[in-house]
Amino acid sequence: MSTPTPDAVAASAWAPPAGRPPLSARMMRALWRGLPAKRHAIGWEPGLVVPAADGSPLITDHYFPRAEGDFPTLLVRSPYGRGLPWSPMYGLLFAEQGFHVVLQSCRGTGGSGGAFDLWRNEAADGRATVSWLRGQPWFNGTLGTVGPSYLGYVQWALALDPPPELKAMVVQVGLHDPYGLFYADGALRLENALAVGVGMTYQHQGMAPFLRATLRLQRRLRAVTTARPLRGAYASALGGEIAWLDDVMSHPDPHDPYWHGASLDRSAERLRVPTALITGWHDALADQTFEQYGRLRRAGCETALLVGPWTHTSALQQGWPEVFAESLAWLRAHLCADPSGLRPTTVRAHVGGENAWRDLDDWPPAEAATPWYPAPGGRLIRQAPTDSAPLTTFRYDPADPTPSLGGPLLSRTAGPRDNSRLEARDDVLTFTGPPLTEPVDVLGPVSARLSVSTDTGHADVFTRLCDVDAQGRSVNVCDGLGRLRTTGDAPSQVTVAMSATAHRFPAGHRIRWQISAGAHPRYARNPGTGRSPVDATTFTPVRMTLHTDSALLLPGGSGLG
Structure with a gap:
């Protein structure tokens, strides 16, 4: 018989306090179906x-099983508060499955001390x-982490130098x-x-302030996103100026020192901690998940x-039974030595x-890309141009920008939508293949190789x-945006990553291949002058010409018979 470790002895001797989880969390828990x-x-x-790295108080809630035994711990650090929906989704659900759950508010949020920063404190805290x-x-010495969105960022921060x-x-x-x-x-x-601005500013204050702020942004979204200049216009919708949001909007260059250390891609480059990744095809962060995988x-x-077939938010709503089951199976396998659910x-x-x-054994599948080419009459064909x-x-007018419709957003408007009305606009090109005689599977990253000339050089x-x-x-299905930098009438060659599917x-x-010069307000409109979209007050329409050697590149694209 093995000798218990001091940590295990202490854990088994620990006497739990008498507190019950909050009523709101228990009520939401009662509404879920399809869970273990x-x-x-x-x-x-x-x-x-x-105590945080600098001594600032980080306010933390502890959920635990009321049972004798030795249970592992899950650390969940969040800038969105410790109430709904985090309390039932992570505190209750995982604790009732046999985990201690430590749900903590990041510094400067949810009552924790210090000032919140988008990325500079998470590793140390x-x-x-x-x-x-x-x-x-x-605490028995066995730790796991779990969580979505920014709650994933804090996990990558801890993984920089994993304990x-x-x-x-x-x-x-x-x-x-x-x-x-x-x-x-x-x-x-x-x-x-704008969505991140609302979430980071209000969600940790509680559901009521967050919902009020979200509705206010929805009412004022058009006025904010069409303001000239764009800089500072968000304040009326977000309840005031937000220093970090001003900084983000002022630094479009990824090589600017402002962004130094922000990306945690290097966390995955030498990691040995078993890591499960979950995303949706219309998740605004899907590409980041594929990169880390x-x-x-x-x-x-x-x-x-x-x-899954999810957006950023629906993965935690309609998709929650699958997401929770996947997460629970992974954590049980690696924290509880129970791989039965994998x-x-x-x-x-x-x-x-x-x-x-x-x-599938891996992602993406090892399949070559199949090119499809635009042709006169709005046709999409397999024959390469000569x-x-x-x-x-077509003509793009930033004063009447091509609207965005669905796709990978953080908002409730994300996901698949009928594009018929959008495609009826004069500033949207479509190239459509013939009716398929057999099914075609497209699995992997999609991209477009575009040959485009403009009359302004900026689009x-x-x-x-x-x-x-x-x-x-x-x-x-999937999409992407790229920035053109053209000179005179010569066409510019640009490859646009369109995510994966x-x-x-x-x-x-x-x-169908759809091409336009923007998707507003998903992306800030290009003013056509070379000036920053954040500071532009004057817009110049641009005439764009698509050339025949452009191609839509579909991975696989093979018929199945």
Whole structure:
């Protein structure tokens, strides 16, 4: 018989306090369906004070099973408060499955001391919290982390120099690169920036202030996003100026010293902590998840990837049963030595169009890209062009910008949408293939190689893959935006990453390539003058010409018979 460690002896001797979890959390827990059966009654220690790296108090709630035994600990650090929905989703659900859960407010939020910063304190504060855990009588020396969005960023921060107790991570719709959240090829992701501004400013204050702020932004969104100049216009919708948001909007260059140290991509490059990654095809942070998955695989780290038919928010709503089951199985396998819930393959992906899950050995599948070319008459064909002749021209007016519709956003408007009305605009080009005689699978990263000339030298290009059904309904699959830098009439060659997908185009459907010069307010409109979109007060319409040697590159794209 093995001799119990001092930590295990202390944990088994610990007498739990009498507190019950908050009523609001218990009521929300009662509404969920399709989750595993409860294993333990739950206790709650609210308002614990954990000293941060500089001594600032980090307010922390402790959820725990009311049972004798030796239970591992989950650390959940959040800038969004410790109430709904975090209390039931992470405190209650994981504690009743046999984990101590430490739910902590990041500095400057939820009553914690100090000033919140988007990224500069999380590594040190995470390490300080682990030091505090080592002194708790119930801590048995086995630690895991779990959480979504910025709660993923704090996990990557801890993984920069992982403590020896850290045995597993679950990063759900997670962030590791703040620049990538706010910019695409130097173009400001305006709607994301405003959504993050609301979330970071109000969510930790409670659901009522957060909902009021969200509704206020929705009412004033058009006025804010069409203001000239854009700088500072958000204050009326967000309740005042936000210093970090001003800084973000003022630094579009990824090489600016402002962004130094913000990205935690290097955390995955040498990590040995088993890490599960979860995202959705319309998650605003999906590309960041795929990037980290690739780094973990190259580092030889044990990892798993789950990709569902979700947006950033719906993964934690409609997708929560699958997300929770995946997370719980991973944590039990690596913290409790119970691998019974693990799936046999590294990757599980939902295939759109087929509406089915598919197990894969890796991501992306090793398939060559199939090029599709634009042709006269709005056709999309497989035959390569023989030259680089001008094909068609359209005019983009930033005073009447091409609107955004669906796609990977942080807001409730994210996801697949019927693009028919958008495609009826004069500033939107579409190229459509013939009805398919057999299904076509597209699995992996999608991109566009564009040859474009402009009359001003300053423009953006937005490119989107759509699935057109037999009734003519055009639904977005994936997309991306790139910045053009042209000289005179010579065409500019630009490759635009359009994220990734797992999608089956059924027989009878058509593949459509949509091209425009923007998607507003998802991206700040390009003023056409070369001036910063944040400071521009004068707009210049741009005439854009697409050339025949452009191509839509689809991974696989093979018929299935």
